[in-house]
Amino acid sequence: MITPEQQAQLEKLMRHALSLAGHGPITGGNPQVGCVLVDATGQIVAEGWHHGAGTPHAEVDALAKLGAGDVDASELGGSATGTGVRHVAAGLTAVVTLEPCNHHGRTGPCAQALLDAGVSRVVYAVPDPGPDSGGGAERLRDGGVEVIAGIARAEAEEFLHSWLTATRLQRPHVTVKWASTLDGRAAAADGTSQWITGTAARQHVHEQRARADAIVVGTGTVLADDPSLTARGDAGELLEWQPQPVVLGRREIPADAQLRQHPEKLRQIDGSDLDAALSELFEAGIRRVFVEGGPTIASAFIAAGLADELLIYLAPKLLGGPQVALGELGVSTMAEAKDLSITELRPLGNDVLIVARPATETRA
Ligand code: AOF
Ligand code: ZN
Numbered sequence: 001m002i003t004p005e006q007q008a009q010l011e012k013l014m015r016h017a018l019s020l021a022g023h024g025p026i027t028g029g030n031p032q033v034g035c036v037l038v039d040a041t042g043q044i045v046a047e048g049w050h051h052g053a054g055t056p057h058a059e060v061d062a063l064a065k066l067g068a069g070d071v072d073a074s075e076l077g078g079s080a081t082g083t084g085v086r087h088v089a090a091g092l093t094a095v096v097t098l099e100p101c102n103h104h105g106r107t108g109p110c111a112q113a114l115l116d117a118g119v120s121r122v123v124y125a126v127p128d129p130g131p132d133s134g135g136g137a138e139r140l141r142d143g144g145v146e147v148i149a150g151i152a153r154a155e156a157e158e159f160l161h162s163w164l165t166a167t168r169l170q171r172p173h174v175t176v177k178w179a180s181t182l183d184g185r186a187a188a189a190d191g192t193s194q195w196i197t198g199t200a201a202r203q204h205v206h207e208q209r210a211r212a213d214a215i216v217v218g219t220g221t222v223l224a225d226d227p228s229l230t231a232r233g234d235a236g237e238l239l240e241w242q243p244q245p246v247v248l249g250r251r252e253i254p255a256d257a258q259l260r261q262h263p264e265k266l267r268q269i270d271g272s273d274l275d276a277a278l279s280e281l282f283e284a285g286i287r288r289v290f291v292e293g294g295p296t297i298a299s300a301f302i303a304a305g306l307a308d309e310l311l312i313y314l315a316p317k318l319l320g321g322p323q324v325a326l327g328e329l330g331v332s333t334m335a336e337a338k339d340l341s342i343t344e345l346r347p348l349g350n351d352v353l354i355v356a357r358p359a360t361e362t363r364a
Helices: 003-021 058-065 074-077 108-119 136-142 152-158 159-171 199-209 219-225 272-284 295-303
Strands: 034-038 045-047 093-098 121-126 148-150 173-181 216-220 246-248 267-269 288-291 309-315 341-350 352-358
Touching: 003 045, 003 058, 003 093, 003 121, 034 173, 045 058, 045 148, 058 108, 093 152, 108 136, 121 136, 121 152, 136 148, 136 152, 136 246, 148 267, 152 159, 152 173, 152 341, 173 199, 173 295, 199 309, 199 352, 216 219, 219 246, 246 272, 267 272, 267 341, 288 295
Parallel strands: 093 121, 121 148, 173 288, 173 309, 216 246, 216 288, 246 267
Antiparallel strands: 034 045, 034 093, 309 352, 341 352
């Protein structure tokens, strides 16, 4: 049992570990994880975070900074058998945002690295739902380490929302975005749709693209709008991370389509089976998908119960007419309406961003 004071101190340390986690990339398939090592007096002696897929995990990154000259991250991360035991962290507590992993992936199991380093206590926020990677807490307990789970769990779950969703459901987390007028139109009667929202909202969209592993559009949008689907900064420059462009549908993408100039390889998938399309993307390592339309594709994801988050950019304009932002959702009566809860409401220039999630859980 821990006292309320200890609980409060661990929550504070966990929040710090979460802020460290945020230094790592949200893209690339791996979770953002942070770790602090504290001594018996509660002083932080080392900090670490995960710098992206293929690099050492947060725990190993922190252990490597302990100043034990002869220990390097690769050695710690690769130590699964207890060879190279050094007890560099004897008596320390590791505060880590995600349950230490228990598997040999691209690096070794962190639970074993923590055991080898001799930590006496491990505190984590969220259990790892991964079928292979989970179970680190048990391994640590079996090794005689005190383990405290669930500190600041709600905050950490919110922080890791998309990765946890993808790992639990074994399909990418799906964000569906659209921009519309206040009366829900995404284009004028003649089909013109540029520009519904202003620059602040459009810049926000670019930032969201840069936080996704893939951007998904339908062939209809490619043929109608010829989008480039790159993530760009204020001055039109390409941002560092570019999501992979994915086109759903069977119609041919023209040879001179702007999408063909995208820095990442264009992927086209038959869009008639969204489950199969998402499986293919998950297999390819994609964990965050940003669906940018048009209305047919957006509606299909929502109707299928596969939209985990909606980003709706509303412009203070009215268009009326037939070009609605969403089409058929399989809803024929009020009782079947898709209920949402709004998680964020933010002015962006003259426009408004609404972030919403389905009121009930989405499906695998
Ligand atoms: C991370 N960073 O700090 C922690 C992770 O392919 P690997 O070997 O990098 O393993 C990735 C898995 O390891 C990941 O899906 C998660 O379950 C677990 N923990 N991963 O990328 C970290 N602690
Ligand atoms: Zn790990």
